[in-house]
Amino acid sequence: xxxxxxxxxPYPLTIYYDESCPLCKLEMDNLKYRNxxxxxxFIDVSAEDFCDDQMPVSKQEMMDIIHARxxxxxxxxGVEVFQLAYGAVGLAWVTAPTKLPVxxxxxxxxxxxxxxxxxxxxxxxxxxxxxxxxxxxxxxxAKNSRKCHDQQCSR
Numbered sequence: 001x002x003x004x005x006x007x008x009x010p011y012p013l014t015i016y017y018d019e020s021c022p023l024c025k026l027e028m029d030n031l032k033y034r035n036x037x038x039x040x041x042f043i044d045v046s047a048e049d050f051c052d053d054q055m056p057v058s059k060q061e062m063m064d065i066i067h068a069r070x071x072x073x074x075x076x077x078g079v080e081v082f083q084l085a086y087g088a089v090g091l092a093w094v095t096a097p098t099k100l101p102v103x104x105x106x107x108x109x110x111x112x113x114x115x116x117x118x119x120x121x122x123x124x125x126x127x128x129x130x131x132x133x134x135x136x137x138x139x140x141x142a143k144n145s146r147k148c149h150d151q152q153c154s155r
Contacts, residue, residue, distance in 0.1 A: 010070035
């Protein structure tokens with residue numbers, strides 16, 4: 001089901017991800033720091049005690065490819081999860097190109113290959129891709145927290 005076809009907002013969006021993968025963890029940490037509106041919820045599928053009887057997909061499927069459940073119960077996976085997640089934190093522009101037909105088709109084809117090789121890729125690229133962005137987002141969150149503590153919140 002396409003995001004555009006849904007009648008309801010997909011948020012809050014529950015993301016099921018593999019925290020044992022360094023690349024996945026860094027990306028989710030980056031999203032967590034930016035999740036100031038609370039539109040995203042994160043569940044580590046790799047946890048030993050993970051159990052979600054409401055998900056119609058197996059734990060193995062969720063370990064193979066990222067999945068999410070929208071507020072109205074729709075299950076999305078792969079690139080669409082990232083589109084919704086980045087949209088929720090005000091960074092829809094990051095994934096906007098993945099909605100263009102040719103790029104979408106390419107991303108839908110390549111993402112399973114990336115997911116399948118994510119542990120190998122994590123060792124090479126995880127620090128480069130998300131560490132700087134995550135650290136900047138954390139610094140902004142800390143600065144905003146201090147402002148709120150001093151009664152100078154922007155909201």
